[in-house]
Amino acid sequence: MLLKLYLFLTGYVTVMVKGGNIERFLNLCVNKSLYIRELKMKDGGIVFSIPVRDFRKIKILLQKTKSKVHILERHGVPFFIHRYRHRKTFVVSAILACTLVYLSTLYIWDINVTGADQYTAQQMIRDIKEKYLALGTKKKDVDCFEMEKKLRKDYDKIGWISCDIKGTQFNVIITETVSTDKIEKTGEPCDIIAIRDCTVGEIITRSGIPVVKSGDTVKKGDTLISGIVPIMGDYEALMDISYVESDGDIYGITTLPYEDSFPLHTYDKIYTGKETKKYSLYVMDACLRLPSGKKRYENYDTVTEERKLKLGRTFYLPVIFEAKVLKEYKVTPKTFSDAEAEKLAEKRLNAYIDTLKEKKVEILENNVTIEIRDGTCTASGTLTVSEPVGIRGPIDQSLAPKEENAGNTE
Amino acid sequence: MADRSLSEFLRMPEEVTKGNTLITVFERSTVTIDNYKGLLLYDPCEIIVKANRCHVKVCGVNLNIDYFTKNDIQISGSINKIEWS
Numbered sequence: 001m002l003l004k005l006y007l008f009l010t011g012y013v014t015v016m017v018k019g020g021n022i023e024r025f026l027n028l029c030v031n032k033s034l035y036i037r038e039l040k041m042k043d044g045g046i047v048f049s050i051p052v053r054d055f056r057k058i059k060i061l062l063q064k065t066k067s068k069v070h071i072l073e074r075h076g077v078p079f080f081i082h083r084y085r086h087r088k089t090f091v092v093s094a095i096l097a098c099t100l101v102y103l104s105t106l107y108i109w110d111i112n113v114t115g116a117d118q119y120t121a122q123q124m125i126r127d128i129k130e131k132y133l134a135l136g137t138k139k140k141d142v143d144c145f146e147m148e149k150k151l152r153k154d155y156d157k158i159g160w161i162s163c164d165i166k167g168t169q170f171n172v173i174i175t176e177t178v179s180t181d182k183i184e185k186t187g188e189p190c191d192i193i194a195i196r197d198c199t200v201g202e203i204i205t206r207s208g209i210p211v212v213k214s215g216d217t218v219k220k221g222d223t224l225i226s227g228i229v230p231i232m233g234d235y236e237a238l239m240d241i242s243y244v245e246s247d248g249d250i251y252g253i254t255t256l257p258y259e260d261s262f263p264l265h266t267y268d269k270i271y272t273g274k275e276t277k278k279y280s281l282y283v284m285d286a287c288l289r290l291p292s293g294k295k296r297y298e299n300y301d302t303v304t305e306e307r308k309l310k311l312g313r314t315f316y317l318p319v320i321f322e323a324k325v326l327k328e329y330k331v332t333p334k335t336f337s338d339a340e341a342e343k344l345a346e347k348r349l350n351a352y353i354d355t356l357k358e359k360k361v362e363i364l365e366n367n368v369t370i371e372i373r374d375g376t377c378t379a380s381g382t383l384t385v386s387e388p389v390g391i392r393g394p395i396d397q398s399l400a401p402k403e404e405n406a407g408n409t410e
Numbered sequence: 411m412a413d414r415s416l417s418e419f420l421r422m423p424e425e426v427t428k429g430n431t432l433i434t435v436f437e438r439s440t441v442t443i444d445n446y447k448g449l450l451l452y453d454p455c456e457i458i459v460k461a462n463r464c465h466v467k468v469c470g471v472n473l474n475i476d477y478f479t480k481n482d483i484q485i486s487g488s489i490n491k492i493e494w495s
Contacts, residue, residue, distance in 0.1 A: 027448045030480055039475035041454045048475075 011052040011076030014038075018045035020067035028061045029093055052078065101311075108137050109168040112314035118157055118176050124349075127154065128172070129364045137282065138163055167314025189243035192225040193393035195219045198252030201386045204399040208292065209248030211399065224389075226251050230401045238401050251362075252389035258368050260348055261378040265337045269301075269329040297328040341377040345370045349379055361387040431461035438489045441468055444482045457485055467493040 017025060026046075029036055034057060039048040050058070062069055084090055111128055113121040129135065132150060133142065144163040152158050153170065159177040163170070192208070200216045208225040212218055225246040233239040274297070279290040302324055308398065309319040353363055368381035425432040432436055432444040443459055443466060451458040452466065452475070459467045473487035 014440060023449050023452055024479070026452065030448075033480060035477075035479070036475075037477040039452075039478070040472075042475075043454070046452070 007051060007373065008076050011074070011078035012047045012049050013055055013071050014073040015055070016042065016045045016047045016048065016072055016210060017062070017067050018043075018069045018070070020065040021193045022046055022065075022067070025061055028064065029058065031099060032206075033055060033059070034058065047072065055083050065341045071287045076372070099159070104166060104317060105315065106139055107168060107318075108133060108170045109133070109135055109138060109318045110310075111170045111172070111175065113172045114138045114375040115174040115176070118255050119174075122157070124151075124172070128170075133170060139168075142170065145260040155187050160310070166201065167310075168314070169314050187245060188228045189395055190245055190392045191227050191395055192248060192250065192390040194220055194224055194250075194252065194389050195390060195391050196220050196252070196254060200224070200250065201253045202251045203248065204250075205246075207244050207247040208248065217254070221393070222395070223399060224248075226399045227395050228397075228400045234314075240378075241400060243395060246392075248390065249388065250390040251386045253359075253364065253384065253386050254389075256356075256383045256385055258349070258352065258383055259378070259380045260272055260345065260352075261376050262341075263346070264341055264372070264375050264377060266333045266334050266336070269299075269334055271301075271327055271329045274328040276325065276326050278324040280322040282322060282326070297326060299331055300326045300328045301328055330390045336377070338372050341372055342370050345377050345379040353383070356383075359387070361385050388397075421422060428461060431463075431466070433466065433492070435492065438470075439486055440476075441485045442482060442491065443485075444484055446481075449478070449483070454487075459483060461494075465495045467491075467495060468479075469493070 007015040022045075026036070026039075032056040034050065036048050036050055036054075039046055040048075058069065066184065111125045111133065113124045113128075116124055126149075128151070131154075132147060142165060147163045148161050151163070151174075152161055155174075155177050158174050160175040162173045165171070197219050198217075200212050200214055200218060203210055203212065203214060203224065203226055208227050209229055211226050220223065227244050227246045227250050229242045229244050230238050231242055235343050262291070276292070276297075278292045281288040281290060305323045307321045307323075309317045309321065311317065349368055353366075356363065363383055363385055365384035366381075368383065370377065370379045370381055372378075411430045423432075428446070429445050431446060434442040434444070436442075443461065444465075445462060447460040447462065449457070450460050454473055455469065455471060457473050457475070459466045459468070468485055468489060469491040470487050470489040473489075476484040476486050479485070491494055
């Protein structure tokens with residue numbers, strides 16, 4: 001591959017040598033270290049490829065062997081330049097195009113997020129563009145390590161993150177944490193506080209002193225586990241106070257209100273199969289609408305497909321080709337029966353419960369009732385759940401043992 | 411003898427230490443001859459190469475020379491027979 005590239009850059013010719021002693025000619029070529037390849041017999045002569053530099057040396061050998069040479073094809077960059085030497089505009093344009101392509105490689109033209117599940121990739125990309133990295137930022141100004149830190153701070157469900165630049169694309173790969181009950185460790189002393197009003201269901205302390213016990217009612221911001229650990233001496237005397245990073249699992253029992261309603265009379269979409277396409281070209285932020293179908297529908301869905309222009313795999317250019325497909329549909333009225341409406345309401349409630357379960361929320365009690373009245377199906381009630389309620393919080397000094405006790409130890 | 415013992419001692423192949431001709435055949439399509447001395451005959455049906463102590467004749471159909479340098483030559487085509495003489 002490298003040899004072919006070298007030959008292409010330096011130029012090579014395909015020639016036909018006729019007459020004289022062919023074998024002697026070839027042996028002389030080899031002795032002169034000329035590089036001959038793709039040799040074959042054709043029309044009573046031999047055809048082969050030889051680099052331009054070596055071709056200049058074979059004239060003496062042709063005289064020696066009384067052979068004649070005829071150039072069949074010319075390949076490579078030197079011939080290309082020679083062919084277009086009078087077309088100055090073309091050459092200038094080619095140089096300009098190469099320069100522009102090179103310059104565009106110095107900037108970020110695309111942001112890609114993979115691994116997002118609870119967060120959406122589109123939302124993350126929008127946030128990154130708005131807050132940290134606008135398209136067109138110089139690659140040398142991008143600090144991937146800093147970006148990792150910032151994104152980790154913004155998105156607390158990120159368990160692992162990696163940012164890198166490939167070509168002109170800024171890549172973010174994330175792995176989200178499955179459970180939300182993990183409290184991030186930083187090594188600094190802290191309390192664990194309640195994130196909402198609840199009744200403490202279960203408390204497992206790994207580090208620190210538990211301030212509440214199972215069954216206690218706490219309010220948002222109350223300390224659950226204190227990072228202040230008193231060191232007691234003989235006779236229960238306070239020797240010293242140690243500040244630790246509190247750690248533990250605290251599950252609180254809370255009541256979540258649930259309300260969902262939908263009308264019994266609704267509409268169904270029936271696609272007619274008719275569709276029209278609209279094309280646009282985006283260069284940076286400028287939009288150019290391309291001529292396309294002018295059909296207008298009363299009711300239609302829009303499906304947008306974006307294609308980013310790129311060279312190779314990762315060299316994205318600031319050009320986006322957008323195709324919008326407008327699909328026409330007709331609206332047909334539809335009425336749910338009571339049984340159908342109840343089934344649908346249950347399905348929507350179960351979907352909501354499944355979402356809670358994915359977040360490690362345990363459903364203890366389901367007090368949701370479904371009611372159909374005045375053409376509306378309403379599911380309302382409460383869900384009693386057990387969920388993680390502890391987060392890191394600053395040390396609450398009011399929980400520290402009093403100074404007078406410390407003085408008594410001396 | 412010295413060459414043999416040297417190649418045995420260094421565990422190097424003889425085509426390196428003694429300059430013996432090495433012929434490598436890939437199925438019936440390609441033959442590579444290392445340490446050859448010269449090309450004696452080139453014909454689409456027959457190529458004769460002078461080796462270290464013998465002549466190597468490659469017979470076949472549409473024989474081409476992919477490349478040849480001072481040390482090695484690669485022949486491709488539909489090879490029917492390889493002879494030493």
